[in-house]
Amino acid sequence: MRPAARRLHTAADPLNYHSFTKFPGRTAIMKLRLATTSAIALAFASAAPAYADHHAEMGKVASLQELVDEVDIPYDKFTLDNGLTVIVHEDRKAPLVGVSVWYDVGSKHEPAGKTGFAHLFEHLMFNGTENAPEDWFEYIQQMGGTDVNGTTNGDRTNYFQTVPTGALDRVLMLESDRMGHLLNAVTQEKLDNQRGVVQNEKRQGDNQPYGLLRYEIFENLFPKGHRYHHSTIGSMGDLDAASMDDVQSWFKDHYGPNNAVLVLAGDIDTATARAKVQEWFGDIPAGPEVNHPAMPVPTLAAPVTKEITDQVATTRLYRMWTVPGSNSPDAIPVGLGAAVLGGLSSSRLDNALVRKDPVAVSVAAFNWTLEDAGVFIVQADVKPGVSVDEVAAKLDAQIADFLAKGPTADELERAKVSTMAGVIRGLESVGGFGGKAPQLASGELFMGDPGFVEKQLEQMAAATPEQVTALTRQWVSRPVFNLIITPGERTEGGEDRGGAVREPTRIEDVAQANYCPGEVCDLDAMVTLSHADRSTLPPMGDLTGLDFPDIERATLSNGMEVYFARRDAVPTVSVMVEFDAGRAAETRATLGTQRLLVGVMDEGTKDLDSTALAIAQERLGANVSGSFDADWTTFTLSALSPNLAPSLELLADFIRHPGLRDSDIERVRSKLLNSLNAELKDPNSIAARALQKALFGDYPYGLPSSGLGTAATLEGLSRGDLEKFHATWLRPDNARIYVVGDTTLAESVRLLEASFADWKAPATAKPARGYDLALPQNTQRIILLDRPNSPQSIISAGRVLDFKGTDDLVLVNASNEALGGGFLARINMNLREDKGWSYGAGTGIATGLDRVSYRINAPVQADRTGDSIAEIRREIGDFVTTRGVQPNELERIINGNMRELPGQFETANDVLGGLINIVRYGRPDTYYETLADRYKNLTAAELDTIGRANFLEPSLVYVVVGDAAVVRPQLDTLGLKVEVMEIE
Structure with missing residues (x-):
């Protein structure tokens, strides 16, 4: 399967560091992402494949100028007396406001010996302020915030979230408090803790295949003394040396309002924004003007060649x-x-x-x-x-x-x-990573x-x-x-990589050398008491409930069902054709058939070879791709609405008439053999494969989620095997179609009829998925897989629950939120925020159509592997015995789930996901609109009851991937059986 976007391998994404992102449904574990300074840069790094004019009836394709004209972000701009620049964009499509604060400070501003400090400080900005001392996410989750994060790269640090309109005053108070009232809340304990978190973020990145690339880029292309010479993550030594004096100076020098841009995008007008921003930010005094030294583009004196080995x-x-x-x-x-x-x-x-x-x-x-x-x-x-x-x-x-x-x-x-x-x-998004607010801010x-x-x-x-x-x-x-x-074995470690060698520059020297607005610089006076009332959080305003789009239905003349929802914020349409297949259509002996088939389908149709198919998509600005999960095989189209007709024609051709050329099969087979090899080098994939097999055995959910089995199976697959799978499973009576976007049901049906109506089902009976296999009878144990020289260990654990995906899972998911299902949940707060042993740990409910399982994932520093498992066991034990859901946790679960519903369905793809879940799992059309009342009436007692019945630690199977020489002695102290297995 060719990905929808071209980009640097995840493990090698070298330049952007996050404090927080979302895991499925809740706030959670962090990951590296390619850093860019604009949507254009992001689009270049991930240029979507796109369509051709091979049929005369294709119709008119949107011109370049028409596409340019679609990008219109009207805004108002004003500046407060203290220098804060404010941008306002009005977008009334949903009761949401994207709030984005960008500071002109990144790792290029770090003096010698302080590498990694901009990113470290970004973490500290989430740990509470003088007037809001709790963790940032405590407040954001209570108000129903979504798309919440903070990131740092070489040039800037940004903080952003999308909140319900009624929460705007509260989030502005919080953002202004960390701009003007942070320092007295930063303690040595918090500094030490976040230092540990960031160091584990560094270990987590270094531990991936190609994880040292970021250092090689900076150290070899930018000479010593250049401000891009060092990695944003910094070196372990410099992180260890970060002091409270550094915190004080860094904040005063760089986090003044005159060094920031605030963007409000969404359900807001300029007059309202001006009044609110003046109230909350207006009395924060300006800081020193930040020096912007010349940053030349360096040129190597001669070509440089370097070879390193890695896993x-x-x-x-x-x-x-x-x-x-x-x-x-x-x-x-x-x-x-x-x-x-x-x-x-x-x-x-x-x-x-x-x-x-x-x-x-x-x-x-x-x-x-x-x-x-x-x-x-x-x-x-x-x-x-x-x-x-x-x-x-x-x-x-x-x-x-x-x-x-x-x-x-x-x-x-x-x-x-x-x-x-x-x-x-x-x-289409007002906030997040690529929406309107970050575009305006950058x-x-x-x-x-x-x-x-x-x-x-x-x-x-x-x-x-x-x-x-x-x-x-x-x-x-x-x-x-x-x-x-x-x-090979890694030849150059990452612990001491990432540092810079540059002439020492005191932060204070930079500040004093520049003009301080209003009066002589007094760094100690740059944090002030506010004239706004910060004694309590501003009350929440009126909140608008979720208005999920109406679901419309139709049936094509060949019997294919169509489900439609309209979203017209941007001129795009998302389409998914779904087949009842997935990995459950395979066995361990045949696994790889579908992955190879989907990959070869991406290489062309009967009329379009691989290059022609790619060109066809590119001309339309469309993206057609295939994928599968445990239960479904899906083919998706992301189209520009002016080009919908030819894009749907291309999608139908892609699904119905795969080329399956021998040369393409061999080329894709080679790619997949390499992917399988890569999967068996990646510690997260190793852990996932081992845990799934331990929990489910040969049952379909025990098969690796990548859809790759063994090299021998891949090498033995023939064109006939692919044709048989396609004919057996990809048939119109085994499919349904979902459409969401800027069109109508009538128009969608008209175009779908033209593309799919002549596709007839074969006379043979529909196939059935293989859900009839027995599950293993597991006993608690630790499965240890040795991966030498790993600075981190991956801890995975799980058990199969007595639920199906069609069951009501609201209670079990809500109960899990307190224990491990979010950033503020107990396991993450323990291992990350309290101990600093992990960059992020959590638990989740993995939902399949036929089975549901409880999962734990915790990447931790190698020397704390045993301690971390002990803490996980203790947290679960406490939760199901003496310390169930606490009042503050219940309040957070209720408020967060109720208030974030509108933000969960901001975009057409969000709505598409909700529509699919409603249909797949047999929910009523009003399912998401009724969830607020479900959450409102939750009680601690019912969450405790369901948690105690399902989060049973003595039945968990643990998998640990790490350096056995370091890890095994720790595991032997836990009193659990340790089973050592070879990595496949």
């Missing part, structure tokens, strides 16, 4: 050059060059090295940008059995050919359409123009092949950094 599946080749940052007019053309070279699914590199001459398993190119500089990255995963030198020579030849000839007009057009379509989709912070994204798109539309060729050649013909990562 990876195959050799990966990198070619990297420094390039201008997002503040340069060169960034857009160079990004387009990267998209054509290796970002599009029809890219030059894909066609040359993966399709026509398959010497590489996968390839990619992208232009990753910070404000003042970027990195143009080309990468290729060497196909096993092929010479590394051969791949390197062919990769370099393709790069040289592209620099000589540049993109064609057609290639460039497709890159533009794909990128613009991604921006349009992101703007434009203002970096370019002094909140509407800069619109100018970028105009620049993109106007870019010519000649301009893209000239600028890409100018920057990518300079000396290159060649990095080779080969399989």
Whole structure:
């Protein structure tokens, strides 16, 4: 399966660090994500595949200018007397406001010996203020906030959340309190704890395959002394050295209102925003003006080649050059060059090295940008059995050919359409990572123009092949950094990586050297008592309940059911065709058949080969893909509504007429063998595979969620096996269609009839999923899998519950929220916030159609593996015996679930997910609208009762993936049987 987006491997995403994100349904565990400074940069790093004009009846396709015109974010801007810049955008589609605060401070502002401090300080900003001493998430969850996070990169730190309109005063009080009233709430204990959390975040990133890439990029491309020379995560030594004096100075120097941008986007008007912002932020005095030193784009004196080994599946080749940052007019053309070279699914590199001459398993190119500089990255995963030198020579030849000839007009057009379509989709959200608030904030912070994204798109539309060729050649013909990562034991650890060597610069010197508005600088006076009443939290205003879109139904003439909901905030339509299949349609002996089939389907139809299929999607700004989970096999379309007709035609062709060419089968087989090898190197995947097998055995839910079994099975699959699976399971009487977006049911049915109505079911009976196998009779034990030199251990545990997905799971999910189902839950607060042993730990209810299971996941530092299991056991034991759901936990569960419902269904994809769940699990159409009353009437007694019946620690099976030499002695002290198993 080709992913919907091209981007750096997750483990290698080197540059953005988060405090918090959401896990399914609740607030939770954190992960790295590619850092960008704008929607354009994000779209270049994840250019969506897109469609072709192979049928005359395809209809008119939206022009570039029409796409540019769709991006319109009107705003008002004003500045308070203290220098705080405020941007307001009105969007009344839902009773929500996206609140985003961006500070002009990142890791490039760190003085020598203080690497990692900007990100460490970001964590401290979530630990309570002088007037709101509880954890940030305590307040946000109570008010029903969604899309909550804080991130740091080289240039900036941002904090954001989307809240119900009635909670706006409360969240503004909280944001202003941490801007103006933080320091007296920061204690040595909090500093020490968050230091431990961040160090475990570093270990977690380092522990992944390709996890050292971030250090290699910075240390080799940016010379010592350059402010991008060090990683945002910093070094362990510098993190250990961070002191309370550093905290005081950093806050006073960088977190003043004149160094910040506040954006309010959503259900708000400018007059109301001005009054509220003045009340809460107006009396915070300005801080010193922050110095912005010159940040040149460095050039290597000569090409550099470096080879390292790591626990990876195959050799990966990198070619990297420094390039201008997002503040340069060169960034857009160079990004387009990267998209054509290796970002599009029809890219030059894909066609040359993966399709026509398959010497590489996968390839990619992208232009990753910070404000003042970027990195143009080309990468290729060497196909096993092929010479590394051969791949390197062919990769370099393709790069040289592209620099000589540049993109064609057609290639460039497709890159533009794909990128613009991604921006349009992101703007449906008022907040989050890619919505309207972050677009406005980044434009203002970096370019002094909140509407800069619109100018970028105009620049993109106007870019010519000649301009893209000239600028890409100018920057990518300079000396290159060649990095080779080969399989083997890791040769360079990460504990001491990430630091910088630079002439010492006292933070105080920077502040005093600049003008302090109003009077002589007095750093101690920069935190002030507020004139606003901060003695209590502002009351919640009126809250509007969820108005879930009406579900409309129809049946095509061939019997396929259609479920429709209208959302017209942006001109996009999401479609899913769902088949009753999934991994439950396979057995352990055949596992891999469906994964190979879906992957080969992505390589073309009978009329469109792999390249033509990619081009078809790119021309439409559409994305067609297939996937599966335990119970369903699904094919999704993300389309621009003006291009819906030809996009649906493409989706139908994709599903009904797979090409299944022998050359494509062999190419995808090779990719999947490499993916399987990579899966068995990744500690999280190793743990998941082992736990699923322990809990479910050969039952379908015991099969690896990747859909990959063994290499022998993959190697033995034939074209006939794929044709048989397709004919057996992918048939119209085994399918239904969901449509959500900017169209109507009548129009959807008309177009679906044209694409699907002539598809007839075969005469054979429909197949049945394999839910009739017995489950293993498990006893409690620890399964230990040895992964030497792992700085962290992965702890996974679980048990099968006596529920089906169609059962009422509200109570068991709510009970789990107190124990482990959110950031504030006991297990995470214990292992992360109290002990600092983990970057995030939690529990969840894994829902399948036929079975439900209880799961625990806790990545922890290796030397605390045994202690962490002991704490997990203690927390569960306390919860089901003497200390059930407490009053504050009950209040949080009720308020959070009730108030966040509107935010959970802000976008069309959110609504699509809700629609699917209603239909799949037989819920009433009003299910989500009735949940508020269900939550309102929850009692601690009923949550305790269901928790005690299901969260049974003595029946848990534990899996630990870690360095056995370090971990085994700890496990032997727990009094549980330890079963040592080999990694597959």
